[in-house]
Amino acid sequence: xxxxxxxxxxxxxxxxxxxxxxxxxxxxxxxxxxxxxxxxxxxxxxxxxxxxxxxxxxxxxxxxxxxxxxxxxxxxxxxxxxxxxxxxxxxxxxxxxxxxxxxxxxxxxxxxx
Numbered sequence: 001x002x003x004x005x006x007x008x009x010x011x012x013x014x015x016x017x018x019x020x021x022x023x024x025x026x027x028x029x030x031x032x033x034x035x036x037x038x039x040x041x042x043x044x045x046x047x048x049x050x051x052x053x054x055x056x057x058x059x060x061x062x063x064x065x066x067x068x069x070x071x072x073x074x075x076x077x078x079x080x081x082x083x084x085x086x087x088x089x090x091x092x093x094x095x096x097x098x099x100x101x102x103x104x105x106x107x108x109x110x111x112x113x
Contacts, residue, residue: 004042006045010033058100
Protein backbone atom coordinates (compact mmCIF):
# COMPACT_ATOMS: atom_id res chain seq x y z
CA UNK A 1 0.00 0.00 0.00
CA UNK A 2 1.46 3.37 -0.89
CA UNK A 3 1.30 6.02 1.82
CA UNK A 4 1.03 9.57 0.46
CA UNK A 5 2.10 12.24 2.94
CA UNK A 6 0.08 15.44 2.55
CA UNK A 7 -0.40 18.78 4.26
CA UNK A 8 -4.22 18.45 4.33
CA UNK A 9 -5.55 14.88 4.60
CA UNK A 10 -9.20 15.90 4.07
CA UNK A 11 -8.44 17.91 0.92
CA UNK A 12 -6.27 15.13 -0.47
CA UNK A 13 -8.98 12.55 0.29
CA UNK A 14 -11.50 14.67 -1.65
CA UNK A 15 -9.06 14.84 -4.59
CA UNK A 16 -8.40 11.09 -4.72
CA UNK A 17 -12.12 10.30 -4.29
CA UNK A 18 -12.75 12.56 -7.31
CA UNK A 19 -10.22 10.39 -9.20
CA UNK A 20 -12.39 7.37 -8.41
CA UNK A 21 -11.06 5.91 -5.16
CA UNK A 22 -13.56 5.00 -2.46
CA UNK A 23 -13.74 6.58 0.98
CA UNK A 24 -12.56 4.31 3.78
CA UNK A 25 -11.66 4.51 7.46
CA UNK A 26 -10.37 7.83 8.78
CA UNK A 27 -8.64 8.28 12.13
CA UNK A 28 -10.43 10.44 14.69
CA UNK A 29 -7.87 13.26 14.61
CA UNK A 30 -7.89 13.17 10.81
CA UNK A 31 -4.18 12.37 10.48
CA UNK A 32 -4.81 9.16 8.46
CA UNK A 33 -7.30 8.11 5.79
CA UNK A 34 -7.63 4.94 3.72
CA UNK A 35 -8.96 5.07 0.16
CA UNK A 36 -9.74 1.58 -1.17
CA UNK A 37 -9.73 0.89 -4.90
CA UNK A 38 -10.67 -2.16 -6.94
CA UNK A 39 -7.26 -3.82 -6.59
CA UNK A 40 -5.48 -2.00 -3.78
CA UNK A 41 -5.56 0.95 -1.45
CA UNK A 42 -3.98 4.37 -1.06
CA UNK A 43 -3.32 5.65 2.44
CA UNK A 44 -3.05 9.35 3.23
CA UNK A 45 -1.01 10.51 6.22
CA UNK A 46 -0.50 14.02 7.55
CA UNK A 47 3.00 15.22 6.62
CA UNK A 48 5.58 16.13 9.19
CA UNK A 49 8.94 15.22 10.64
CA UNK A 50 10.90 12.94 8.33
CA UNK A 51 8.02 12.74 5.81
CA UNK A 52 7.36 16.08 4.08
CA UNK A 53 4.24 16.79 2.03
CA UNK A 54 4.51 15.17 -1.37
CA UNK A 55 6.63 12.24 -0.26
CA UNK A 56 5.50 8.63 -0.48
CA UNK A 57 6.33 5.45 1.36
CA UNK A 58 5.48 1.81 0.81
CA UNK A 59 3.75 -0.16 3.53
CA UNK A 60 2.81 -3.82 3.67
CA UNK A 61 0.45 -5.67 5.97
CA UNK A 62 1.58 -9.00 7.30
CA UNK A 63 -0.30 -11.85 8.88
CA UNK A 64 2.68 -13.21 10.79
CA UNK A 65 4.45 -11.86 13.87
CA UNK A 66 6.71 -8.91 13.07
CA UNK A 67 9.51 -10.59 14.97
CA UNK A 68 9.55 -13.33 12.30
CA UNK A 69 9.70 -10.69 9.55
CA UNK A 70 12.55 -8.91 11.37
CA UNK A 71 14.47 -12.18 11.79
CA UNK A 72 14.10 -12.96 8.07
CA UNK A 73 15.29 -9.45 7.12
CA UNK A 74 18.33 -9.72 9.41
CA UNK A 75 19.17 -13.17 7.99
CA UNK A 76 19.13 -11.58 4.50
CA UNK A 77 21.52 -8.82 5.62
CA UNK A 78 19.05 -5.98 6.28
CA UNK A 79 18.66 -4.20 9.61
CA UNK A 80 15.08 -3.28 10.52
CA UNK A 81 14.21 -0.76 13.20
CA UNK A 82 12.61 -2.21 16.31
CA UNK A 83 8.95 -3.14 16.46
CA UNK A 84 6.83 -0.13 17.50
CA UNK A 85 3.31 0.00 18.95
CA UNK A 86 1.23 2.37 16.82
CA UNK A 87 -2.37 3.51 17.12
CA UNK A 88 -3.36 0.90 14.50
CA UNK A 89 -1.27 -2.02 15.78
CA UNK A 90 2.43 -2.82 15.58
CA UNK A 91 4.91 -1.90 12.84
CA UNK A 92 8.53 -1.97 11.85
CA UNK A 93 10.50 0.00 9.27
CA UNK A 94 13.47 -1.08 7.20
CA UNK A 95 15.47 0.65 4.48
CA UNK A 96 15.61 -1.05 1.08
CA UNK A 97 18.93 -1.27 -0.83
CA UNK A 98 18.43 2.30 -2.13
CA UNK A 99 17.80 3.67 1.37
CA UNK A 100 14.04 4.07 0.86
CA UNK A 101 12.02 3.26 3.96
CA UNK A 102 9.49 0.44 3.80
CA UNK A 103 7.01 -0.12 6.61
CA UNK A 104 5.57 -3.50 7.58
CA UNK A 105 2.35 -3.38 9.61
CA UNK A 106 0.65 -5.91 11.82
CA UNK A 107 -2.78 -4.29 11.94
CA UNK A 108 -5.20 -4.69 14.79
CA UNK A 109 -8.54 -3.85 13.18
CA UNK A 110 -10.12 -3.44 16.64
CA UNK A 111 -8.05 -0.25 17.06
CA UNK A 112 -9.61 1.39 13.98
CA UNK A 113 -12.42 3.86 14.47
